[in-house]
Amino acid sequence: MEVVTMTDELRNDYEVAVIGGGAAGLSGGLMLARARRSVVVLDAGAPRNAPAEGAHGLLGLEGINPLELLERGRGEVRGYGGEVVAGEVTGASRVGDGFVVTLADGRTVRARRLLVTTGLVDELPAVAGVRERWGRDVIHCPYCHGWEAAKDRAVGVLGSGPMSVHQALLFRQWSDDVTYFAHERPPSEEEAEQLAARGVRVVAGEVVAVETTDERLSGVRMADGRLVERETVVVASRMVARAGFLESLGLRAEEHPAGVGEYVPSEAGGRTSVEGVWVAGNVTDLTAQVGAAAAAGAMAAAQINADLVAEETRVAVEAHRASFSVGAEA
Known part of the structure; x- marks a missing residue:
């Protein structure tokens, strides 16, 4: 297997910033990169399943080492032009019609949409x-x-x-x-x-x-x-979504109805109550296994791409109408 390491290279503007580089985040990043979107996956490098020897119930990859799975995923995202960058996100704010994401080391990046896949912490x-x-x-x-x-x-x-x-x-x-x-x-x-x-x-x-x-x-x-x-x-851990950095956007983790921890509520497909922000994986589905998290990341990414297409189509129609109007007047 070719080893693909993360870098610290980070451009200023992307169409989508994926916050979290686990199965959900990398799957979402892969889907978006294949949709020819400029996408960066920001990964703090602390996967929940790192202590486990293998990831199970994953069709075709049964028992794969979790860290090897992530390494493969990074290579696949990069293979389609996506970027995977090491960094811990500490804040996010809305600026204009997009967002500015802040990393722990002071770096910032702008994005039109956010896909949050930061997972959870097990309180033992x-x-x-x-x-x-x-x-x-x-x-x-x-x-x-x-x-x-x-x-x-x-x-x-x-x-x-x-x-x-x-x-x-x-x-x-x-x-x-x-x-x-x-x-x-x-x-x-x-x-x-x-x-x-x-x-x-x-x-x-x-x-x-x-x-x-x-x-x-x-x-x-x-x-x-x-x-x-x-x-x-x-043991039954208390599962708490890694979502503190979203509070500046007005998005907070809530107590799960089953009393098992805290999660970020979302619609089917990952859309949250904050326009332009989607979630996928354990940050919103506390019990999702690797396969389910990856599937949710892909689904959310497809919705994000469709949302961007709808926005771009509206802009194009307005420009087309304006051009037609000017032409008619001439």
Whole structure:
């Protein structure tokens, strides 16, 4: 594979600035570049799935290393004339009929439209060992990691969020040895019945640590000193959209209806309440996997191109009418 690295080269004006260089952003950048739009993808270089060994459920690229996937994507965007530039966006403002985007190092760039694909941050439970094992044997999504990390293994699910019981029931599909640790989220009477019916054991009490032995997860340490042996631990992170820089445009992340974090609301296709700004991927769909995020980026990019075509057509029609009027008068 040819390695294509990001650069710091940045022109002043583009038709579209894509903020975020993950699957959604690069897919959007590729679609726009193929539409012969001047586009730059601005990437802070902090992909959410960097700790994972592979991206899964991605047809044709099953198990590809996430960083390799992004490297390929950058090369594909550049292959059609798009630009991919390293830089963290810290602000955006409306100027005239477009936007000015500001980077952390002081650079700025103008664009007629914005596609925001900055993803989200996982706020993990405050349990020792969770962050250190995150993405390996401490996981959150059965579709992302279930086959590799949970299939026929001793799985523990930490009760830490509104979706924790749901996670336990899901992971039961991958393993018949699932234990639910009530921790901060004891199951309701109805949920306890569901867990019992599915053969999921419930352990009451506070969890203080996820422990390892010889670089392998060994179990869950309870506040009373017990160690419950587990090979994989499932946690429910609070997922928070990376969207603070949009507040200057009047666009803010909101609490998700399911109580799982904060997202930027949008219409189908990614159009936001702010004219000229679209979103795609985890910044608006907190549970989207890589394939879904890439598809959303492509869809939003197609809508942006159509919006630009409509604007350019209106301008062309006005110019045509003016030219015809002048000709008639002559």
